[in-house]
Amino acid sequence: MIQQMYPQVFHDYQYELNKDMHVSAAHFIPHEDAGTCRNVHGHTYFINVTIAGxxxxxxxxxxxFKTLKKLVHGQFDHTVLNDHPAFQSGRSDDFPTTEAVARKICEMIQEELDRLPGKPVCLQVFVRETPTSYVVYRPKKVKNNG
Structure with a gap:
């Protein structure tokens, strides 16, 4: 595995966890400005999740770590992203762009983290779609347990 450095999130938590995953999935962007990305095509997404608490x-x-892999890889690997309810609202901010994929992963993980007694937070989700293109999503409002 290639070691990768990610944009750093500054925080005051004692622990920071990062989990790397690969997800192979297809998608298309249902908008005329998407050009050839309007056609169904696939990527091996490289995902890094940063959690702190x-x-x-x-x-x-x-x-x-197993919980995180099950949440992300278990749901999205070898699927068509457009088929997931999270990407079917019809709103452009829910089209399965790399930006929306990163946001949806963050929201999905945070929902699970909210069930844990220590209430860790998902600080950042990094999604690389191609060797030259990636998105970093950071939720604006992060709960501070301290």
Whole structure:
């Protein structure tokens, strides 16, 4: 695996966890300005998730890596992103662009994190669509447990 450095998120939490994943998925952008991306095509998305918090769970984890992989890889790998309800609102900000994919992953992960006793937060989701193009999504309002 190639080691990659990511844009850094500055925070005051004691722990920061990063999880890398690959997801192979197809999509199309249903808008005339998308050019050839209006056609169904696929990518091997490279995803990095940054989570932070101050409290570890009973197993000594901030978040179990397996949980994150199941959430993201388990839902999106080898699928057509347009088929997922998250991308079917018809609103342009929900078209499965790299920007929306990063945002949806962040929202999905945060929903799961909110169920955990330590209330960790998803600070950043990095999604590389091609070797030369990537998006970083950071939610504007992040809960501060401290």
């Amino acid at each position: 101050d409290e570890l769970d009973d197993s000594g984890f901030l978040v179990n």
